[in-house]
Amino acid sequence: xxxxxxxxxxxxxxxxxxxxxxxxxxxxIYSFNASRLVTxxxxxxxxxxxxxxxxxxxxxxxxxxxxxxxxxxxxxxGAVILGTLAAFALERYRKFRGRALFGLxxxxxxxxxxxxxxxxxxxxxVALEQAVGWPSGRGATTITIAHMTxxxxxxxxxxxxxxxxxxxxxxxxxxDLGARPWKVFLVITLPLIASxxxxxxxxxxxxxxxxxxxxxxxxxxxxxxxxxxxxxxxxLGVSPDINAxxxxxxxxxxxxxxxAGTLMMRRDRRRxxxxxxxxxxxx
Amino acid sequence: MSGPxxxxxxxxxxxxxxxxxxxxxxxxALPYAWLAVFxxxxxxxxLKIAFSNIQLSMxxxxxxxxxxxxxxxxxxxHFSNFTxxxxxxxxxxxxxxxxxxxxxSTLLALLIGYPMAYGIARxxxxxxxxxxxxxxxxFFTSFLLRVYAWMGLLxxxxxxxxxxxxxxxxxxxxxLLQTDFAVYLGMVYSYLPFMVLPLYSAIEKLDLTxxxxxxxxxxxxxxxxxxxxxxxxxxxxxAGCLLVFIPAVGEYVIPxxxxxxxxxMIGRVVWDEFFGNRDxxxxxxLAIVLLVVLSGFxxxxxxxxxxxxxx
Numbered sequence: 001x002x003x004x005x006x007x008x009x010x011x012x013x014x015x016x017x018x019x020x021x022x023x024x025x026x027x028x029i030y031s032f033n034a035s036r037l038v039t040x041x042x043x044x045x046x047x048x049x050x051x052x053x054x055x056x057x058x059x060x061x062x063x064x065x066x067x068x069x070x071x072x073x074x075x076x077x078g079a080v081i082l083g084t085l086a087a088f089a090l091e092r093y094r095k096f097r098g099r100a101l102f103g104l105x106x107x108x109x110x111x112x113x114x115x116x117x118x119x120x121x122x123x124x125x126v127a128l129e130q131a132v133g134w135p136s137g138r139g140a141t142t143i144t145i146a147h148m149t150x151x152x153x154x155x156x157x158x159x160x161x162x163x164x165x166x167x168x169x170x171x172x173x174x175x176d177l178g179a180r181p182w183k184v185f186l187v188i189t190l191p192l193i194a195s196x197x198x199x200x201x202x203x204x205x206x207x208x209x210x211x212x213x214x215x216x217x218x219x220x221x222x223x224x225x226x227x228x229x230x231x232x233x234x235x236l237g238v239s240p241d242i243n244a245x246x247x248x249x250x251x252x253x254x255x256x257x258x259x260a261g262t263l264m265m266r267r268d269r270r271r272x273x274x275x276x277x278x279x280x281x282x283x
Numbered sequence: 284m285s286g287p288x289x290x291x292x293x294x295x296x297x298x299x300x301x302x303x304x305x306x307x308x309x310x311x312a313l314p315y316a317w318l319a320v321f322x323x324x325x326x327x328x329x330l331k332i333a334f335s336n337i338q339l340s341m342x343x344x345x346x347x348x349x350x351x352x353x354x355x356x357x358x359x360x361h362f363s364n365f366t367x368x369x370x371x372x373x374x375x376x377x378x379x380x381x382x383x384x385x386x387x388s389t390l391l392a393l394l395i396g397y398p399m400a401y402g403i404a405r406x407x408x409x410x411x412x413x414x415x416x417x418x419x420x421x422f423f424t425s426f427l428l429r430v431y432a433w434m435g436l437l438x439x440x441x442x443x444x445x446x447x448x449x450x451x452x453x454x455x456x457x458x459l460l461q462t463d464f465a466v467y468l469g470m471v472y473s474y475l476p477f478m479v480l481p482l483y484s485a486i487e488k489l490d491l492t493x494x495x496x497x498x499x500x501x502x503x504x505x506x507x508x509x510x511x512x513x514x515x516x517x518x519x520x521x522a523g524c525l526l527v528f529i530p531a532v533g534e535y536v537i538p539x540x541x542x543x544x545x546x547x548m549i550g551r552v553v554w555d556e557f558f559g560n561r562d563x564x565x566x567x568x569l570a571i572v573l574l575v576v577l578s579g580f581x582x583x584x585x586x587x588x589x590x591x592x593x594x
Contacts, residue, residue, distance in 0.1 A: 009405070012398035013414070019395070020421050020475065023432035026442065030435060039441045086314035096311055105318040111525070113533020113577070115553045116570045120325030123567070126342050127328055149321040152314070181306055210425050213535050213550075217557075227427050234427075234540065238435045246428040253423045261416040265409065 024250055031243035039238065051244040058241065061229060068209055068226040071140055075147040076204040080197055082148065083155025083204075088185075090156070091163040109150040110157075118217030121146045125218060138220035146218045147211060151204035158203060162196030163189075202256075333567035334360040344563050364568035374569065377547040378576065384463075384548065385531035388470035389524050392478040395471065396523065400482035401512075404489075415483065422476040430469050430540050437465055437541070461543035469537040474530070478523040485519025486512070521588050529577055549573055 031052075034045035055061060086106055089096070096102075109117060125135055125142050135142050166189060174184045190197075212227040219228065233239050336345040349357045368374045403414040421429060436443055437459040444456040459465060489512060497507040535550040542548070549569065557566040 009398055009402040012395070013402040016395055016399040016475070017414075017417060019472065020417075023429065023436055023472070024421070024424065026436055027428070027432045037440060039435050039438055082314045082317055085310050089311040089314065093307060093311065098315070102311070102315055102318075105315075105322055109322060111529045111577075111581075113530060113550055113573065115533050115535055115550045116329075116574060119553065119557060119566060119570055120329045121321065123328045123332055123342075123563070124321065124325040130342070145321060149318070152317070206423055210427065212427055213554075227425070230427055230431070231536070234431045234434065238431075238438060242428070242431065243435075246425070246431070249428065250424050254420060257416055257420050257423060261412060265412050268412070 024246075027243050028247045028250065031240070031247040033240065033243075036240060051240045052248075055241045055244045055248075061226070061241070061245070064224050064226040064229040067140065067223060071144050071147065071225065072205045072208040075144050075151060075208040076201045078144070078148045079152040079155045079204040080159075080201045082152045083200055084159055084193075084197060086152070086156045087160035087163055088189075091160050106153055106156050109153040114211075114213035115217075117150060118146070118214040121149070121214065122217040138218055139223040142218045142220070143215055143223065143225065144208075146214050147204075147208040150214065151207040154203050154207060155200035158200040159193060159196050162193045166192045329567045329570055332564055333364055333571050334362070335564045335567075336361045336363070337562050337564050342563065343561055361564070364564045365572075367565060368568050368572060373547070374549075374552065377549045377552045378572070380547045381532050381534075381549040382576075384466060384470065385528050385534075388467055388474065388531050389478075389528045391467070391471045392475050392527050393520065393524060396475055396478035396482055397520075400479045400486055400519075403479070404483050404486040418476050418479050418483070422480075426473060427536060429473060430537055433465065433469055433472065433541060434460060437468075460541065461546075463542070463546060465541035466538050466546055466548075469541045470531055470534065473537065474527040477526040477530075481522035481526065482516065482519045485516040485522075489515055517591065518588075521584060525581070525584065529581070532577060533573060 030039060032047035032049070033041055034048045034050060035042035086102075090099075090103065090106070121142075122138075125138060129135060129137075170188050170192075171184050174188050175181070179187070210227060211225075212231050215225050215228060216231075219225065230242060230245070234242060331347050332344055335347050337343055338345045345359070345361075347359060349359070351357055399418075403411060403418070406414055435441055438444070439456040439458070439460075441459075443459060444453075447453050447457065448455075493511050493515075494507055497511055498504070502510070533550040533553075534548060535554050538546045538548040538551050539554075542551075553566050553569045553573070556562045556569065
């Protein structure tokens with residue numbers, strides 16, 4: 001009985017992961033296909049790196065990638081600063097006026113359909129421009145503001161979860177010894193939540209780097225991000241240089257995830273060793 | 284103990300409290316102000332424009348509040364956008380279809396995701412970490428490119444059609460792309476990690492001694508699963524379903540790339556009204572209705588969850 005059940009679970013795991021990874025794998029394989037028809041394998045001329053060469057020579061794609069990178073980096077930094085403040089407010093100041101609304105405002109951007117967020121932000125920018133003349137037109141600035149608004153919510157979740165596990169007696173001890181609140185934060189709290197802030201930064205970067213719907217609403221004619229360019233290209237059908245682009249991005253993300261995973265496992269192992277050592281000492 | 288020293292200390296503490304109060308206010312005010320300006324106010328503007336009328340200008344809407352030449356402050360609220368939205372079969376069909384596609388996709392993701400999350404949570408140490416990262420990895424790879432990957436696979440000359448023809452199941456390539464089938468597939472594929480992650484953390488937290496106790500008392504594993512594991516991981520199920528269902532209802536990219544021209548989904552309709560017809564008021568009215576529908580769903584789910592908690 002037990003064997004049959006674990007067989008079912010393992011089969012579902014294999015099928016589930018095959019479902020998740022086969023399309024990505026196919027995309028990688030087709031990026032080396034010489035044929036312009038993408039999914040028809042041209043065995044005479046493949047594998048080839050031609051699409052990678054074409055990709056790097058395509059100044060439109062390279063410019064869009066640079067713009068996306070810049071927006072994502074600025075967005076991630078801003079979102080993490082605002083997110084840390086908000087997480088601190090929610091976790092450490094339990095009661096303040098308007099807390100319920102604040103809580104709602106910090107979670108709603110995560111679940112709201114992107115078309116609504118995008119539409120509402122565009123209408124705001126248009127109204128602001130009419131009323132005070134800023135922002136004049138739409139472009140990188142409005143995209144960054146829009147991205148910060150929704151990626152901040154994710155940063156808050158990550159940082160708040162870590163803040164909740166920080167031993168408050170350390171902060172209280174520093175405070176009793178006469179350290180000012182901001183000094184306690186910089187010297188005690190910040191180092192303890194640094195890894196969560198780093199994860200939040202990466203998450204905010206990826207959310208911005210990847211966003212298409214909200215960006216389309218708030219971008220202007222002079223600012224085309226990478227997802228916008230990719231979207232307008234693939235709407236017309238499959239395109240071999242996009243496969244090459246996807247392969248490069250998957251590679252970068254995989255390396256990052258493997259590094260993060262190894263660090264995580266090493267930390268787990270160290271923790272386990274420490275716990276065993278502690279048990280040994282008490283015995 | 285009383286004396287200048289304690290008084291001094293008390294004074295110092297009070298100064299610190301006031302200073303802390305200013306700092307504290309700034310910590311709250313900065314993100315609060317940001318969200319108020321860039322998240323709350325935009326909604327009020329959407330609401331305002333939903334009651335406006337389309338006109339040829341930039342922005343293409345009639346002002347709701349006007350100061351007329353004969354010194355009258357005029358407030359004109361047009362309900363025509365809402366009567367238009369509710370009176371048109373097309374919009375109602377788009378809403379119904381979006382809810383159906385999102386609902387079925389959520390259910391399918393749950394059926395696939397639960398055994399996966401269970402398998403990951405029960406896997407031995409190192410394997411568990413590796414499998415967990417394998418679920419996270421697609422989440423970090425571009426959503427757009429993962430949807431795009433299916434365009435190649437499902438195409439007329441794609442590998443799925445080639446395989447079907449090789450096996451003799453079909454003689455001519457099937458139309459797989461630009462169908463509702465492709466939309467469901469893309470939805471389940473894209474949102475599966477969102478379902479697995481909360482389920483995983485719920486199953487991992489489960490107290491295993493309960494299952495051991497049940498087994499000791501002669502309960503069969505299957506019965507123990509339905510009597511213990513499933514009810515105790517209900518929170519993870521709710522969270523996962525919410526994380527899949529809500530964004531799926533308003534999804535734009537998947538129906539735009541994988542669906543056919545007649546795949547009606549509300550996210551796509553809002554997009555087309557806005558960019559295609561430049562009808563900002565109708566797009567705003569649709570957004571408001573969508574928001575109300577989704578909020579209703581969330582509240583309903585929360586109430587069901589609260590009742591389950593009481594029972």
